[in-house]
Amino acid sequence: MSVEFINIHKSFDEVNGKPKYILEDINLKIKTGEFICVLGKSGCGKSTMLNLLAGYLKPDKGRIIVDGVDVNGPSAQRGVVFQQHALFPWYTVKENIEFGLKLKKHKKSEVEKIAKQYIDMIGLQGYENAYPAELSGGMAQRVGIARALVNNPQVLLMDEPLGALDAMTRDTMRKELIRIWQISKKTIFFITHSVPEAVYLADRVILLKQGHIAMDTPINLVRPRDIRSKEFNEYVDLFSKGLTDGSNMDVIVE
């Protein structure tokens, strides 16, 4: 599904009777199946953009259009994965994945078949009956991703989904995510603080700065990407410079 932000303005407060815009005049077109990474300093409005697209927030002005239809609230077409995977601790891996489907009143045999398909996709065969407390952070996050995928959303919204993981697991999960994306062909809107993560994952990087799109840059590198290559690191330098402007930075440059 394609996504379009048109003239989006969003404020939470007013200053001297005027809205204090967190996002101001955001215009962005995302193609079906495109992997977009949004980079930006803390507080620049990344999550606000994601929450608007998810339908959790309403813009002051402007429209968000998904495949020709205005976003007016949350929809199963748009699956969300957060940094904290929010699994039900009292449910097993299989039950957590089945939960969303059960709500839609599928047949039991169908629910089991779909859950199995997603357990295979995330490589957790053998852990079907494990509880979240028995899983590593990376495994739990994979369950979180499967739970978002199970309703077959056409757009996947990911808010720092790998942020809480250690460096090695994070690296594995990036590769895993590319594999899942290549199989499922979803449109992905992915927020990160990590410049190399954005360069590794994205078809296109959007750099947000003080509520504006400061850069909108395609990554012209074949996959799988070599993080040690000169070209990869030229992109990392480009976005790092774009973010810092010589000022104090809170960006991870691994």
Ligand SMILES: Nc1ncnc2c1ncn2[C@@H]1O[C@H](COP(=O)(O)OP(=O)(O)OP(=O)(O)O)[C@@H](O)[C@H]1O
């Ligand atoms: N519900 C809300 N009410 C009031 N202010 C809010 C609300 N949500 C976000 N803000 C403010 O909007 C600004 C942007 O927040 P947002 O969470 O979008 O930033 P972010 O770029 O995702 O930051 P981070 O990288 O730290 O998650 C911040 O100044 C934040 O305090």
